[in-house]
Amino acid sequence: MDQPNTRVARGLARFGRLLPRVSLLARVLAVALTGPQVAPDEGPTVAVVPLGVEGQLPARMVDRASVRMTDALRRGAVVVAPTPAPSPPCPDAACWAGVAHEAGAQYLLAPRLEISDDQRSYAFQGRVLDHEGREAFVLEARCELCGFEEAIGLVEDRVATTAERIERLAAQPARLAVTGTPVGATVSVDATAIGTMPLDEEVEPGLREVEVTHEGFSPQSFTMDFVPGARRSFEVDLIARPVSIDQSQRRRARVMFASGAVLAGVSLAAVIAGSVLVGLHGRPYRDRCEADIEGNCRFLYGTRGAGVGALVSGGVGVAVAVPLMVLGRRRARDAGGR
Numbered sequence: 001m002d003q004p005n006t007r008v009a010r011g012l013a014r015f016g017r018l019l020p021r022v023s024l025l026a027r028v029l030a031v032a033l034t035g036p037q038v039a040p041d042e043g044p045t046v047a048v049v050p051l052g053v054e055g056q057l058p059a060r061m062v063d064r065a066s067v068r069m070t071d072a073l074r075r076g077a078v079v080v081a082p083t084p085a086p087s088p089p090c091p092d093a094a095c096w097a098g099v100a101h102e103a104g105a106q107y108l109l110a111p112r113l114e115i116s117d118d119q120r121s122y123a124f125q126g127r128v129l130d131h132e133g134r135e136a137f138v139l140e141a142r143c144e145l146c147g148f149e150e151a152i153g154l155v156e157d158r159v160a161t162t163a164e165r166i167e168r169l170a171a172q173p174a175r176l177a178v179t180g181t182p183v184g185a186t187v188s189v190d191a192t193a194i195g196t197m198p199l200d201e202e203v204e205p206g207l208r209e210v211e212v213t214h215e216g217f218s219p220q221s222f223t224m225d226f227v228p229g230a231r232r233s234f235e236v237d238l239i240a241r242p243v244s245i246d247q248s249q250r251r252r253a254r255v256m257f258a259s260g261a262v263l264a265g266v267s268l269a270a271v272i273a274g275s276v277l278v279g280l281h282g283r284p285y286r287d288r289c290e291a292d293i294e295g296n297c298r299f300l301y302g303t304r305g306a307g308v309g310a311l312v313s314g315g316v317g318v319a320v321a322v323p324l325m326v327l328g329r330r331r332a333r334d335a336g337g338r
Contacts (some may be wrong), residue, residue: 043077043078043079043167043170044078044079044106044107044166044167044169044170044227044228044229045078045079045080045081045104045105045106045107046073046078046079046080046081046105046106046107046108046109046162046163046166047080047081047082047083047084047099047100047103047104047105047107047108047109048066048069048070048073048080048083048108048109048111049083049084049099049108049109049110049111050066050083050084051065051066051069051111051112051113052089052110052111052112052113053112053113053115054112054113054114054115055113055114055115055116055117055119056115056117056119057113057115057119057148061148064152065113065152065155066083066111068152068155068156069109069111069126069155069156069159070083071156072156072157072159072160072162073109073159073160073162073163075160075163076160076162076163076164076166076167077163077167078163078166078167081103081104081105082103082104083103084099084102084103089110090133092133093129093132093133093134094133095133096108096110096129096133097131097132097133098133099133100129100130100131100132100133101131105131106130106131106170106227106228106230107128107129107130107131107136107166107169108127108128108129109126109127109128109159109162110126110127110128110129111124111125111126111127111155111159112124112125112126112127113151113155119148120144120145120146120147121142121143121144121145121146122142122143122146122148122151122154122155123140123141123142123143124139124140124141124142124151124154124155124158125138125139125140126138126139126140126155126158126159126162127139128162128165128166130169130227130229130230131225131227131230132230132232136166136169137165139158139159139161139162140158141154141155141157141158169229170227170228170229171228171229172228172229173202173203173228173229174202174203174204174205174226174227174228174229174230174231174232175200175201175202175203175230175231175232176189176194176199176200176201176202176203176210176224176226176231176232176233177198177199177200177231177232177233177234178197178198178199178210178212178233178234178235178236179197179198179199179233179235179236180197180198180212180235180236180237180238181197181237181238182197182214182217182238183196183197183198184196184197184214185197185212185213185214185217185236185238186212186213186214187199187201187210187211187212188210188211188212188213189203189204189208189209189210190208190209191209191211197212197236203226204226205226205227205228206225206226207223207224207225207226208223208224208225208226209221209222209223210222210223210224212236212238213238214238216240216241217238217239217240217241218238218239218240218241219238220236220238222234249331249334250332252331253328253329253331253332254328254332255328256324256327256328256331257324257325257328257329257332258328259324259328260320260321260322260323260324260325260326260327260328261321261325263317263320263321263324264317264318264321264322264325266317267313267314267315267316267317267318267320267321268314268318269314270310270311270313270314270317271310271311271314271315271318272314273307273310273314274306274307274308274309274310274311274312274313274314275307275311276307277303277304277306277307277310278303278304278307278308278311279307280301280303280307281301281302281303281304281307283301284297284301
């Protein structure tokens with residue numbers, strides 16, 4: 001009596017083992033007959049990192065969960081990039097950025113599934129990272145006392161909301177943030193100045209040439225890919241250009257010539273003032289003469305000493321200024337300056 005039931009049970013077991021293969025064959029035939037699904041040109045590009053599993057889960061179930069997550073993403077207005085090759089979880093943002101670059105994706109979905117020992121409880125976490133490897137947001141789902149299909153259905157629902165959230169992120173403008181030294185250095189994008197450091201400004205998406213310049217410093221330039229909704233940030237420290245010997249000599253020559261010119265101006269003014277004072281000596285005050293019996297004014301100018309002092313000082317100043325100007329001009333010419 002038990003033999004027919006045993007045959008039925010064996011048949012069902014074989015069918016259960018064949019079911020994943022039949023499903024995979026159906027997908028291959030669908031692609032062959034209708035062509036691959038072509039994602040719209042517009043929309044952010046997302047790649048799904050291979051599912052990380054903590055606990056016991058057959059490989060075919062891992063593959064099924066990955067396919068269903070990818071299909072859930074495709075239902076949104078995003079472009080699903082080819083899945084990156086399996087690799088250990090990345091330890092830092094730079095590693096994730098490399099994965100995104102390799103996949104040609106603007107965003108990554110890094111899913112992880114934890115399974116209890118009795119395989120009745122599932123905890124899902126999906127980290128969404130931008131192309132620089134920074135965490136944008138996290139998806140979480142937990143299913144207690146449930147089977148695999150029920151848990152993956154819950155995960156699929158969570159992932160389906162990811163496309164809309166990524167769309168909203170991508171609708172935001174791309175931004176560039178630059179910090180470093182010297183403060184006030186000019187930041188240019190595609191040869192157009194957009195501000196000075198420190199800087200945080202919107203930029204047009206796409207490949208852009210970013211250059212940081214400042215007088216007296218060697219410029220630095222970078223080619224950067226700006227993505228809508230993402231913020232590219234970096235720190236740059238410009239290196240001061242060494243002053244050449246010729247430049248130093250020209251600078252000293254200009255200072256020497258300028259000092260001589262200033263001294264010459266002051267000295268000429270002193271000579272003029274001294275001449276006036278000497279010429280004024282002995283002349284009466286016009287406003288207060290008070291002449292004596294002989295008609296001589298009692299109050300006379302006594303400016304000879306001051307005038308002579310000013311003349312001497314001015315003469316010495318001119319004598320020093322002229323050689324300074326001549327020497328400064330000669331040194332500037334020898335150093336290649338004007």
